Amino acid sequence: MTSGESSVGKDEAADVPVWEQRFRAPRVSLPEWAEEAPERALFVSNATGTYELYAWDRGTGVQRQVTDRANGTTDGVLTPDGRHVWWFSDTDGDEFGVWMRQPFEGGADVVAVAGLAASYPAGLALGADGTVVVGRSTDDDGSTVHVVRGGVGEPVEIYRHRESAGVGDLSHDSSLLAVEHTEHGDAMHSSLRVLRVSDGGVVAELDDTKGGTEELGLAVLGFSPVDGDTRLLVGHQRRGRWEPMIWDPVAGTETELAIDLPGDVSADWYPDGSALVVGHSFEARGELWRYEIDSAELVRIETPAGSVSGATARPDGSVEYLWSSAAEPPVVRSTAGGVVLDPPGAKAPRSVPVETVWVDGPGGRVHALVQRPEGAGDGPYPTVFEVHGGPTWHDSDAFASGPAAWVDHGFAVVRVNYRGSTGYGREWTDALKHRVGLIELEDIGAVREWAVSSGLADPERLVLSGGSWGGFLTLLGIGTQPQAWTLGVAAVPVADYVTAYEDEMEALKALDRTLFGGTPQEVPERYAASSPITYVDDVRVPVYISAGMNDPRCPIQQVENYVDRLAARGAVHEVYRYEAGHGSLVVEERIKQVRLEIDFVKRHLG
Known part of the structure; x- marks a missing residue:
């Protein structure tokens, strides 16, 4: 990014639709800085038209593109x-590969850890003394963790299990390693194990799945950044939501934190280990706080209304954070004042703000976010229900070019944080077991009824759309609710769940076993009830599907099975296949996909 050129020049911008300008506008991620060299940073940007990694020397201001691959690197x-x-x-987005290494100033790429075969990644931790910890996942081996102590010698395996697991964090002195694992067979709720790096011996265990009827999860948030300090910041769900505590696996102590905020709470250390940067997410919006560990004082860090996508405390005590709202594009700000990293080139045009809606659903109140087209009157509007992926995710008041493109074309956009979404408590997130997809669609259906009855949505022009899990819910929805929707637009979906299970990466098989209560052979009726292909003959609306040829999460063959069934009965459908994985990191490819979706909808809605 040393040249600072955007993929759209100033003279061209006037001829480019606003919705395309949002995708092409240069963006940057929150810069990560090196613990022992804070002036050296790494970030992701789409400045060349493809999302790649960039090294940034903050002292000199020099920025250098590190990676340059056809399908991008993040x-x-x-x-x-x-x-x-x-x-x-x-390889082309298949998520199966090896770690490479390149000097910060530039130079040749080399394989970072010799002797480790390609795998799916399952975490990485690097120590100040050169220690390397690599987590791997393969169909044959399950989950393994390998250590190169002090960065010298061959990698040594110190952990192995068939169930999913991954590297959490390495202590500052590289003596302790925290591993998240699901050896109990529940891939949605991890337990923690701390190992000695020297010999792989177990130091301590923390398992909230034992001794009770509730399934509680744990997450590694990070070891203290101070040498010799064995405190580990841990996320837990003991009070029905995510919140942090401090666990010292050596001393055997657990310290509760007096953070009385509604919604989910996460945290990270200040560099001196005396305080925490607290990230608070509640009802689709986010904010930041500083928590003093000794005094338990909680002080608000002022941020604009919207969403904070990440934050990091610098050695000088300032906090840098990535902020956006549905109306305003993302920007990296600092509590010290000003914009931290401002990419050159045209800025993304703003969009419209979101409205918050609460609808009574069969499982409780459902939160939805609504955007209305500007200057289009009071409605009813043609409406797109844009369903989020995950399912453990949630839509928030954050900038999103996809929904903004629909608004620009005169559509209202509704996004539903259905049961299964994060951000509304553990019970809400865990609600979809054994009736996968069907539960989410009950909530989406309730919001649909509100949208029509309130006069927002035209019932004759209702589009169900989404990507990944949202694509799965789209295909399942047009099959199980055939009278409710006018069109279906599904990106990288699960379409045939049994075939998807057979072909997907091992970590997702573990998640499916948790959600369904077993494999397709053990509980075939549950997979059949939740698989879109079961209802393909009931589909009565035109369907658009896009899929990545190298997708390890929603593999291509199960999509082809569904498409073949549509074609066999002469159903109206279009399919777009592209050479990438679970989505694309190439800006022009992403624009092409959105353009095809919009064109399909406009042709079939009239």
Whole structure:
């Protein structure tokens, strides 16, 4: 990004539709900085038209593109001394590969850990003394963790299990390793194990799945950044939501934190280990706080209304954070004042703000976010229900170019945080077991009824749309609710659940076993009830499907099975296949996909 050129020049911008300008506008992620070299940073940007990694020397201001691959790169990390950038190399988005290493100043890429075969990534931790910890996942081995102690010698396996597991964090002195695991067979609720790096011996266990009827999860948030400090920041669900506590696996102590905020709470350390940056998410909006550990004082960090996508405390005590709202594009700000990292080139045009709606559903009140087209009167509008993926995710008051494109074309956009979404408590997130997809559609259906009865949505022009899990719910919805929707637009969906299970990556098989209560052979009736292909003959509306040829999450063959069934009965449908994985990191490819979706909807809605 040293040239600072955007993919759209100033003279061209006037001729480019506003919705395309949002996709093309240069963006940056929150910069990650090296622990021992804070002036060296790493971030992701789409400045060249493809999302790639960039090294940034904050002292000199020099920025350098690190990776340059046809389908983009977003997985990378700095070594603690800032001397190298590690990045994950897969093949055209298939997520199966090895870690590479490149000098911070530039140079040849080399395989970072010799002797480890390609795998799906399952976490990475790098120590200040050169220690390397690599998590791997394969169909044959399950989950394994390998260590190169002090960065010297061959990798040594110190953990293995058939169930999903991953690297959590390495203590600052590289003596302890925290691993998240699901050895109990519940892939939605992890337990923690701390190992000695020297010999792989177990130091301590933390397992909230034992001794009770409730399924509670734990998450590694990070070891203290102070040498010799064995405190580990942990996320837990003991009070029905995500919140942090401090666990010292060596001393055997657990310290509750007096953070009395509604909704989910996460945290990260200040560099001196005396305080925490608290991220608070509640009802689709986010904010930041500072928590003093000794005094338990909680002080608000002022941020604009909207969503904070990430935050990091710098050595000088300032906090840098990535902020946006549905109306305003993302920007990296600092509590010290000003914009931290402002990419050159045309800025993304703003969009319209979201309205908050609460609708009574069969499982409780459902939260939805609504955007209305400007200057289009009071409605009813043609309406797109844009269903989020995950399912453990939630739509928020954050900038999103896809929904904004629909609004620009005169559509209202409704996004539903159905049961299964994060951000509304553990019970809400865990509600979809054994009736996968059907529960979410009950909530989406309730919001649909509100949208029509309130006069927002035209019942003759209702589009059900989504990507990944949202694509799955789209195909399932037009099959199980055939009278409710006018069109279906599904991106990288699960379409045939049994075939998807057979072909998907191992970590997702573990999640499916948790959601359904077993494999397709053990509970075939549950997979059949939740599989879109079961209802394909009931589909009565035109369907648009896009799929990545190298997708390990929603593999292509199960999509082809569904499409073949549509074609066999002469159903109106269109399919777009592209050479990438679970989505694309190439801006022009993403614009092409949205353009095809909009064109399909306009042709079939009239």
